[in-house]
Amino acid sequence: MVKKVDCECGVSLVGENDDEIFDKVKEHAGAVHGMEVTREQALAMAKPA
Numbered sequence: 158m159v160k161k162v163d164c165e166c167g168v169s170l171v172g173e174n175d176d177e178i179f180d181k182v183k184e185h186a187g188a189v190h191g192m193e194v195t196r197e198q199a200l201a202m203a204k205p206a
């Protein structure tokens with residue numbers, strides 16, 4: 158199932174599955190926001206796209 162996360166900074170992240178959306182959220186949060194995100198947190202933010 159494709160999932161999407163709309164970040165508070167306006168960026169939309171899309172992943173083909175849980176692993177992919179977690180990777181993208183983790184990378185984005187680390188690179189742009191200097192935050193560490195757990196898999197649970199990333200998946201909690203994800204919505205069906």
Ligand SMILES: [Zn+2]
Pocket residue numbers: 164165166167168185189190
């Ligand atoms: Zn962001």
